[in-house]
Amino acid sequence: MKILFWQWHSFMNRGIETAFQKLNVEYDILFYQQTDWEKNDGIVETLEQKLATQAYDLVFSVNFAPLVAEVCKQHGILYVSWVYDAPLHIRNLEALKYDTNRIFFFDSIQTQEYQKQGIHAFHMPLAADLQFAEGLTERVWEKGADIAMVGQLYQTEYKNYTAILPERVRGYLDGLLNAQMKVSGGYFLGELIDLPLLEQCNEAFQKASDGTFQIGKRELEYMMACEMTGRERYLALALLSKYFKVELYSGDRDERLPQVQQMGYVNYYHGMAEVFAGSRINLNISLKIIPSGVPLRIFDILGAGGFVLTNLQPELYELFTPDKDLVIYEGLEDLYEKAAFYIAHDAERKKIAEQGHRTAAERHTFVQRIREMLRMCTE
Structure with a gap:
């Protein structure tokens, strides 16, 4: 088998390459950073030229690119993509339906929704890059914050x-948002944003913009999910920073969090693992629009050997054993109590971090995931 691995500035590239090598899969790399997922800025011609040089059995990428799918369809080549985003940040959903696609989603509910539309969608959880732990020295371990969070603050224009x-429409949207925020481990917002609600929103938007702006369901739902996530992250950081040393690693800043040490952006491959290993607790608060799947951040932390304290995602119970591999909180009060307990109990915290890393190494590696994807694509 010969694979053309189309890369861009995404996560997971290193783990996938390492898996190809360990599985003795022959592959070439074509790096091209698109400026827009759906505008041909040269990606089509570049890919065409590469495919003309030799025969490939399939093209592989992180996340799904409609233009790459189009080229593969024209050439009759399988296009395999592994998606870590939720939702997909594309507008042209028709390209998902090509017979040459094999699209792997990390969220099982999202997978089922796409399968109902006749899309070749498959469920594949994300993976832990065990190379994160390589090179970490003893001086790194738990020498930093009590609690660290790596990620965006999701400051929106909601x-x-x-x-x-x-007022009544705004009140209804606020009610939906507040209701969803109170539910741990269940996502229903998308079902409640219906056509009549969108029409009422767009009537106001059209009037305010002289007919130049309207919003779609996917855009409204995503904005509301980001707003909820931003609120939850702010509340969690504000609460925890009153009692513990909390560090935030993000390109975003929030002046409302004076007690949080806002450390700025940390590079995914150069620095992030040190944060995970150096912090007693690594906080994960998932983007609210993810219905059930386990986000990449959790696998990243476990790959580096860090301790995970996370909100509830249903698939966590399928992939890990709570309180043995990681710890799940439900609500702010529970978050505080569990943070306080595990900061005060070193042995219990370290035992869970070690077991979580062991589970990731045994059951959730890139080699295992890539092997399974290639098997499913060639059957």
Whole structure:
């Protein structure tokens, strides 16, 4: 088998390459960073030229690119993509339906929804890059913060967008948002954003913009999910920073969090593992629009040997054993109590971190995932 691995500035590239090598899969790399997933800025011609040089059995990528799918369809070549985003950040959903696609989603509910549309969608959880732990010295381990979080603050324009809506519509959206925030481990927001609600929103948006702006369901749902995530992350950091040393590693800043040490951006391959290993607790608060899947951040932390304290995602119970591999919190009060307990109990915390890393190494490696994907694609 010969694979053309199309790369861009994504996560997981190193883990996938390592898996190809360990599985003795022959592959070439074509690196091309698109400026827009759906605009041909040269990606089509570049891919065409590469495919003309030799015969490939399939093209592989992280996340799904409609233009790459189009080229593969024209050449009759299998296009295999492994998606770590939820939702897909593309507008042209028709390209998902090509027979030459094999699309692997990390979220099982999202997978089922796409399968109902006739898309060649498969469920494949993400994986832990065990190379994160390589080279970490003893001086790194738990020498940093009590609690660290790596990720965005999701500061949105939700208030600005909803300010121009009629009061009853704005109140209804706020009610949906607040109701969803109170539910741990269940996602229902998308089902409640229906056509009549969108029409009421767009009537106001069209009037305010002189007919130049309207919003779709996917855009409204994503904005609301980001707003919820931003609120939850702010509340969690504000609470925890009153009692513990908390560090935030993010390109975002929030002046409302004066007690949080805002450390700035940390590079995925150069620095992030040290944060995970150096912090007693690594906090994961998933993007609310992820219905059930386990986000990449959790696998990243476990790959580096760090301790994970996370919100509830249903698939965690399928992949890990709570309180043995990682710890799940439900609500702010529970978050505080569990953070306080594990900061005060070193032995229990370290035991869970070690077992979580062991489970990742035994059951959730890139080699295992890639082997299974290639098997499913060649059967």
